[in-house]
Amino acid sequence: MWNANDFCDAESGFDYVFSKMNAIYGATFANHWRDVDPNLIRQVWMDECGRGLTYRPKMDYALQHMNPDRPPSALAFKKLLMDGPRIPDKPETLITRQPTLHERIATEKAKVEALAKLREMTQHLRMPK
Numbered sequence: 001m002w003n004a005n006d007f008c009d010a011e012s013g014f015d016y017v018f019s020k021m022n023a024i025y026g027a028t029f030a031n032h033w034r035d036v037d038p039n040l041i042r043q044v045w046m047d048e049c050g051r052g053l054t055y056r057p058k059m060d061y062a063l064q065h066m067n068p069d070r071p072p073s074a075l076a077f078k079k080l081l082m083d084g085p086r087i088p089d090k091p092e093t094l095i096t097r098q099p100t101l102h103e104r105i106a107t108e109k110a111k112v113e114a115l116a117k118l119r120e121m122t123q124h125l126r127m128p129k
Contacts, residue, residue, distance in 0.1 A: 002088045006056045010046050013053030017045075020063050021071055029071050048074040052081030061085060 008016070022029050033041055045053075052058050061084030066072050072080065099107065 002091055007054055008056065010050070010053040013056075013059055014042055014046055014049075016056070017049075017053065017059055017063065017077070021066075024063070024066070025071050032071050045074045045077070048078045049081055050078075051087060052078065052084070055085075055087045058084040058087060 025032075052062070058081050062077055062080035065080050065083070066077075
């Protein structure tokens with residue numbers, strides 16, 4: 001079921017995933033990325049994981065199914081995301097408001113009056129037969 005609280009932007013999703021992995025793997029995680037530009041890491045992970053970083057249940061699934069011994073690569077995490085729950089589509093409202101009887105009558109009356117005024121205004125424009 002679609003829930004707005006399950007969604008975030010990819011930047012927030014990346015921060016969520018990396019903070020969780022930092023807590024899970026500790027120093028191993030920090031050392032894993034020591035000599036790599038943080039901006040490059042962020043960009044590659046966001047490119048690889050894409051929309052998966054916008055849906056929290058998918059991220060939580062991936063985090064719960066990681067290898068407990070070592071942090072995943074971006075490609076490995078992407079696979080875990082793909083294995084997780086499907087991202088639901090936002091539901092569309094199927095019920096539309098129908099005009100009430102009084103609104104339909106008022107609309108019809110306004111239409112009749114507008115057509116009468118239009119006939120009156122254009123009567124002198126008619127070509128003689």
